[in-house]
Amino acid sequence: MPTHALPATQLDVAADLLALLRDTTTEPRPDPQLEALTLAVAADLPVLLWGEPGIGKTASLTQLAAALDLPLTTVIASVHEPSDFSGLPVVGDDPAEQGVPMAPPDWAVRLVKAGRGLLFLDELSTAPPAVQAALLRVVLERRIGALRLPAGVRIVAAANPRSSAADGWELSAPLANRFVHLQWAHDHEVVVRGLAGTWPRATLPRLDPEQLPQAVEFARRAVGGLLSGRPGLVHRLPSGEARRGGPWPSPRSWEMTQCLVAFATAAGASRDVLSLLVRGTVGDGPGLELLACVDRMELPDPEVLLADPAGAELPERGDLRQAALDGVVEAVRARPDKERWDAAWALLVRALETGAPDLVVVPASTLASLRAADWDVPASIERLAGVVSLSRRADRAAATVKAGVGGR
Amino acid sequence: MIHGRDEIALDRDKLFSARLHAARCRPYLATALFALHVVESRRVPTMAVDRHWRCYVSPVFVARTPVAELAGVWVHEVSHLLRDHHGRSDRVARERGLTGPGERLRMNIAADCEINDDVYGDGLVRPAGAVVPETLLLNDGELMEDYLRQFRLGPRIQELAWLDCGSGADGLEREWDLGPDGAHGLSARERDAVRFRVAQGITGRPGDAPDGWRRWAEEVFHPPQPWRELLGAAVRSAVSGPGVGEDYTYGRLSRRSASVPGAVLPSLRRRPPHVCVVIDTSGSVSDAELGSALLEVAAISRAVGGRRDLVSVVPCDAAAGGVHRVCGAEGIALVGGGGTDLRAGFDRALRMRPRPDVVVALTDGQTPWPGSRPPCRTVVGLFPRFPRSSRRAAGGSRDEDGAEYVPDTPPAWARVVELGAGTAGGRT
Numbered sequence: 001m002p003t004h005a006l007p008a009t010q011l012d013v014a015a016d017l018l019a020l021l022r023d024t025t026t027e028p029r030p031d032p033q034l035e036a037l038t039l040a041v042a043a044d045l046p047v048l049l050w051g052e053p054g055i056g057k058t059a060s061l062t063q064l065a066a067a068l069d070l071p072l073t074t075v076i077a078s079v080h081e082p083s084d085f086s087g088l089p090v091v092g093d094d095p096a097e098q099g100v101p102m103a104p105p106d107w108a109v110r111l112v113k114a115g116r117g118l119l120f121l122d123e124l125s126t127a128p129p130a131v132q133a134a135l136l137r138v139v140l141e142r143r144i145g146a147l148r149l150p151a152g153v154r155i156v157a158a159a160n161p162r163s164s165a166a167d168g169w170e171l172s173a174p175l176a177n178r179f180v181h182l183q184w185a186h187d188h189e190v191v192v193r194g195l196a197g198t199w200p201r202a203t204l205p206r207l208d209p210e211q212l213p214q215a216v217e218f219a220r221r222a223v224g225g226l227l228s229g230r231p232g233l234v235h236r237l238p239s240g241e242a243r244r245g246g247p248w249p250s251p252r253s254w255e256m257t258q259c260l261v262a263f264a265t266a267a268g269a270s271r272d273v274l275s276l277l278v279r280g281t282v283g284d285g286p287g288l289e290l291l292a293c294v295d296r297m298e299l300p301d302p303e304v305l306l307a308d309p310a311g312a313e314l315p316e317r318g319d320l321r322q323a324a325l326d327g328v329v330e331a332v333r334a335r336p337d338k339e340r341w342d343a344a345w346a347l348l349v350r351a352l353e354t355g356a357p358d359l360v361v362v363p364a365s366t367l368a369s370l371r372a373a374d375w376d377v378p379a380s381i382e383r384l385a386g387v388v389s390l391s392r393r394a395d396r397a398a399a400t401v402k403a404g405v406g407g408r
Numbered sequence: 409m410i411h412g413r414d415e416i417a418l419d420r421d422k423l424f425s426a427r428l429h430a431a432r433c434r435p436y437l438a439t440a441l442f443a444l445h446v447v448e449s450r451r452v453p454t455m456a457v458d459r460h461w462r463c464y465v466s467p468v469f470v471a472r473t474p475v476a477e478l479a480g481v482w483v484h485e486v487s488h489l490l491r492d493h494h495g496r497s498d499r500v501a502r503e504r505g506l507t508g509p510g511e512r513l514r515m516n517i518a519a520d521c522e523i524n525d526d527v528y529g530d531g532l533v534r535p536a537g538a539v540v541p542e543t544l545l546l547n548d549g550e551l552m553e554d555y556l557r558q559f560r561l562g563p564r565i566q567e568l569a570w571l572d573c574g575s576g577a578d579g580l581e582r583e584w585d586l587g588p589d590g591a592h593g594l595s596a597r598e599r600d601a602v603r604f605r606v607a608q609g610i611t612g613r614p615g616d617a618p619d620g621w622r623r624w625a626e627e628v629f630h631p632p633q634p635w636r637e638l639l640g641a642a643v644r645s646a647v648s649g650p651g652v653g654e655d656y657t658y659g660r661l662s663r664r665s666a667s668v669p670g671a672v673l674p675s676l677r678r679r680p681p682h683v684c685v686v687i688d689t690s691g692s693v694s695d696a697e698l699g700s701a702l703l704e705v706a707a708i709s710r711a712v713g714g715r716r717d718l719v720s721v722v723p724c725d726a727a728a729g730g731v732h733r734v735c736g737a738e739g740i741a742l743v744g745g746g747g748t749d750l751r752a753g754f755d756r757a758l759r760m761r762p763r764p765d766v767v768v769a770l771t772d773g774q775t776p777w778p779g780s781r782p783p784c785r786t787v788v789g790l791f792p793r794f795p796r797s798s799r800r801a802a803g804g805s806r807d808e809d810g811a812e813y814v815p816d817t818p819p820a821w822a823r824v825v826e827l828g829a830g831t832a833g834g835r836t
Contacts, residue, residue, distance in 0.1 A: 275597045284629045288604040295601060316592060318442035319602065358424040358431070359442060386421065393425035394432065397475040401533055 029190070029200035033182060034060055035269055036276040038067065038204045040180045041118070041154045043263045045256050046139050048124075049158040051184030057158050060184075061120045067204045070118040070154065073107050077135055078126040085134035087145020102145035109147070116152030125159040140178055158184075173237060173248065180256065181247045181280040205267035212266055218297075219262035223254055226293040233286050249282040257281045257290065299324045302331035309346035318359055325351055325363040333370055341370065342378045349380050352387060360384070361391045418448045418467040426478030433479065433531035436609040436617050440486045443602045445592040451584040456574025457485045458585045459494045460593030461602070464574060476533040483527055484520075484535070488577040490603055491624060493519040493552060497579040500553055510561055512580040517544075518555035519577050525549060526620040549620075603628055638825045639704060639789050643683070646766040646785035646823070683719045684757040684764035688771035690725040690748035697791050700827070701770040704789065720760065724753030748775040758782055770827070773818060781821040788822040 040047045041064065051057050058074065065072035083089070087102025104112075111117050121135055139157060142149040149155075157179075190200055227234055238248040247253065260277040263269075271291070279287035299320060305312045305328055315321045325348065332344045344367050352360050364387055371377075423446065431438040444457070449464040456464045463485060470478065488494070497515040500506065506515075520539040525548040528534040541548050544559045575581050586593070594602065610617045610625035617625070685705050689698065705721060726747045750771060757767050765784055772791040818824045 272595060272597045275600070285604075288601060288629070289608075291597070292601055292605060316445075317594075317598075318444065319439045319605075322442055356424050356427070356442075356446065357421065358428040361428055390421055390425050390428060393421070393475060394429040397425065397429045397479060398432065398531060401476045401531055 024194070024197045024199055026199050026201035028203055030270075031200060031202035032270065032272045032276060033184060034064065034202045035205050035273045036182055036280070037156070038064055039263045039267060039269060039273065040182070040260065040277060041068065041156060042207070043256075043259050044151075044154060045180050045259065046178060047156045047182060048179040049156065049182050049184045050161050051158065053160055055184060055186040057184055058120070058122065061118070061156060063202065064156075064204075065118045067202075068118065068154075070116055070152075071114060072118045072120060073111055074120045074122055075107060076122050077131055078123045080127070080131060082130045082134040085131070085138050085144060087147075104145035104147045108144040108149075111153055112147050112150060115150045117154075119149070119153055119155045121155065121157040123160075124157050136175060140175075173244075176238075176245050177248060177250050177253050179247075180260070180277065182276060183280070205264075205269050205273075207263070207266045208268065211268070215262045215266035218265050219258045222261055222290060222294050222297060223258040225297070226290050227254065230289065233289065236286070238283070247279070247281055247283045247287075249286040253282050257287075261290075261294075295320070296323065299327060302327045305347055306331060306340055306343045309343045309350060312347055312350055314347075314351055314354065316355070318356055321351065321355055322359045322362070325359065326366075329363045329366045329370070332367065336370055336372065338372075338375050341367070341375060345378050345380050345384075348387075349383050352384060357387055357390050358394075360387050361394075365391075416467045416471050418465065419470050422475060423465060423470050423478065426475045427482050429475060430479040430482040430532065434483060436606060436613070436621070437483060437486060437490075439605045439609065440490055440602055441482060443594065443598075444482075444486060444489075447586065447592075449584045452574070452582075453572050455481050455485055456572055456582065456584075457489055457576030458574055458582070458593075459489075459576050459579070460586075460588060460590070461489055461576075461599060462586060462590070462593060464584055473535070474533075477535045480528055480532045480535045480538075483532060484523055484538070485573060485576070487523040487527055488519060488573055489599075490606060490628075491519075491522070491552075493522075493577050494575060494579040496552060497577075500556060501579070509580065512578040514556060514559070514561060515552070515578040516573055517559075518552040520573065521546065521555045522550070522552040526618055530618075635789075635825055635827045636704070636707070639787070639827065640707065642787045642823045642825055643766065643768060646787055680718050681765040682760075682762055683766045683768060684722060684760060685719065686722045686724050686750060686753035686757055686767060686769045686771075688725070688748055688750065688753075688769070688775065689723045690772075690774075692748070692774050693772050693791060697772075697827075701789075704770065704827075720757075720764070722753050722756050724748070724750060724756070727752050750775040751778050754778045754782055758784070769822075777819050777822075781819075786822040788818045788824045789827045790818065790824060791827050 037047060037049070037060065049057050061074070062072060084105050087104055089100045090103045091100055092098050111119060119138075121139070124132060124135060127135065135157075138144055138149075139155055142153070142155070194200070233249055234254065235250050236248060238244060238246060257278055260281060261274065264274045264277060271294075274294070275287070275291055278290050281287070282290070299315065300313060302324075305314075305324070315324055328344050328347055332340050348360050348364055348367065364384055427441055431441050434441075444461055444463040447462050447464050448467060450466065450468075452464040452466045452469075454466055454469045458464070473481070493515075497512065497519070500515065501511065517539055521541045521544065524534065524538050524540045528538075534540075541550070541555065544555075546555060546558050572582075575585055581587075607625035607628050610621055687698070687701055687705075705719065726749045748771070750769060753769070754767065757764055763784065766787065767782060767784055768787045768789065770789045770791075773788075
């Protein structure tokens with residue numbers, strides 16, 4: 001019968017169609033959230049990915065495992081029982097003598113044998129509380145029954161946000177404090193382009209062995225610099241229902257942050273990546289303060305600027321430029337002498353020639369007030385006359401507003 | 409290059425004098441004002457911003473506008489960016505299916521209304537032709553999303569001259585925009601950093617900034633959460649905690665035990681939780697709030713598995729009413745009025761047999777609370793009462809604006825969710 005061969009051919013055709021559908025290419029595309037995940041995993045910190053179901057968390061993990069050259073083991077938490085993580089009690093010949101060993105599941109045995117791997121605990125949020133409790137021991141103590149996961153095994157967990165979680169999974173404050181929280185969102189463009197046949201291929205950060213000592217120094221300076229001036233930021237329990245279960249600052253999470261800053265620096269990661277990591281570890285407010293602190297560290301050193309005003313490179317962005325000029329004036333105030341005072345004026349002139357004049361007004365008036373009686377006004381100050389008139393003009397505008405004229 | 413006859417050089421001194429004046433009037437906005445990168449453009453009608461914090465300036469506009477008014481325009485434009493009007497416009501457009509330049513123009517107008525009703529005065533002049541809610545016969549003090557619902561384009565609006573604030577105001581790309589790859593744009597992180605510094609400047613020195621800006625600063629990095637989700641999560645978390653609901657128990661053997669001879673394995677057992685909702689029916693709670701409270705009761709009963717017979721309701725004012733089983737929200741008579749004493753409601757709820765696993769109290773908080781922790785999980789849903797900021801600041805130091813009566817805050821043992829907060833903002 002001719003129809004006899006039909007099922008086979010039809011399946012072949014179906015296979016061809018499937019092959020065509022799966023035939024996609026990749027293109028390089030920067031992916032800050034994947035970079036952040038890679039760095040946190042490299043730093044051996046437990047990561048918790050928060051994201052709606054079906055947005056490609058597993059696909060990202062596959063890519064990450066490939067990039068780190070680690071075999072991936074995925075464990076769907078919700079289909080397991082607590083004993084799968086805490087170990088199955090197996091009664092031996094003489095329990096009174098030998099005790100009851102807690103036998104680990106097969107995937108754990110394989111992981112330990114391999115000595116390295118990426119363990120992905122998916123769907124934490126849909127597992128019953130007892131399973132979650134058992135899993136947290138895996139994440140935090142790296143123990144599965146009688147087994148201890150070797151150092152080469154890295155762990156990533158994933159949870160659905162509370163709004164979409166069926167069981168209201170929620171971390172207690174001490175547990176939340178141990179994770180790097182990364183919000184996983186899909187990029188509309190990536191999805192549309194991927195469905196059209198081209199998926200992104202993230203270029204993952206590589207640690208530069210030469211950079212390690214500088215990276216550690218930088219991280220210590222950044223975190224230490226911030227916390228020495230802001231003792232209130234060291235420990236602050238989250239308040240309010242909305243922030244429950246998220247990242248918050250404590251000595252432990254600051255230590256994690258310092259570690260992440262060092263890794264991001266050694267990898268030359270962008271500030272966007274650093275921002276995701278830092279805000280995911282100590283929370284938005286303290287994280288942004290740390291980033292502001294890092295920004296200030298990047299400002300040109302006032303002493304370097306004063307040493308060579310003619311060749312000085314001032315920041316292009318107005319607010320940073322004003323901060324740099326303020327820094328210069330403060331440096332002169334800290335150690336005033338005629339030469340430094342003159343150099344500062346030269347810098348202000350340079351700032352005036354290369355950028356917006358209104359930024360120079362405050363530093364100029366502060367610098368003028370630092371003048372000692374026997375210092376002659378430098379000739380270059382003539383060129384700042386425009387600044388003075390600018391300032392007067394603003395004064396006049398203020399005066400007219402006050403008088404109610406409208407400033408015309 | 410050949411320019412038209414209206415060729416006028418950009419008067420940078422005037423423009424920057426205005427920025428200086430603006431920064432002096434609003435020191436807390438200085439960082440943001442200085443972070444703007446000025447781009448001279450002859451295609452912009454007046455001044456406009458893009459989402460990368462560039463500020464496009466028309467030389468002609470600068471020439472004909474007085475310094476004091478220009479300062480107002482500076483503050484106006486930077487406000488668009490600080491308040492994320494482009495992002496909010498995009499979200500509103502997506503949520504409400506608004507397309508086309510006409511809708512974007514409406515968004516620009518609505519955003520202008522949100523800004524213009526409170527940024528001027530105190531040293532800053534309102535620029536001529538600026539749209540204020542009054543122009544559209546609307547009330548002051550609302551958000552862009554709310555204004556957007558309340559007016560249409562029409563002849564009244566055609567007369568508004570000063571309208572194009574650029575893609576930074578309404579999210580629609582303009583032909584003069586330099587785009588994300590153009591020079592001197594701020595990255596997302598840099599924009600966050602600037603907004604954060606401005607917010608910090610405002611919260612760090614209370615008293616300087618008007619209420620509108622203070623509220624913005626409080627919420628910019630912690631927008632109010634959708635309260636329904638928070639309440640649902642709190643109730644679910646309470647009913648799924650250890651000892652309640654579904655969990656493992658050694659009280660019964662697991663089906664798996666057969667395959668592991670000699671081992672004792674726990675089994676999954678489901679014990680549906682009992683939830684008792686205490687509803688504040690005192691005179692201070694409005695009918696609308698009671699209505700929404702009842703809706704929440706129905707939602708909560710679904711959240712615990714759809715068995716309405718496990719959810720009971722106790723209406724309570726100064727004394728507790730009888731216990732109702734929920735068989736349909738419409739069947740409960742919420743009788744009450746007058747003062748509140750929720751302690752009676754808690755007492756009544758805890759005397760129920762079987763005892764509830766979770767007590768949910770829906771109230772405006774103007775009540776005495778039980779002196780000690782009840783022997784079950786407690787979730788409190790609070791209807792907002794003004795001044796909201798003083799309740800928020802209860803843990804902090806700022807309390808000087810709480811001149812009105814401020815009730816006791818709910819005790820620490822309860823999980824508290826503010827109801828109604830966040831829905832008005834629409835910034836979620």
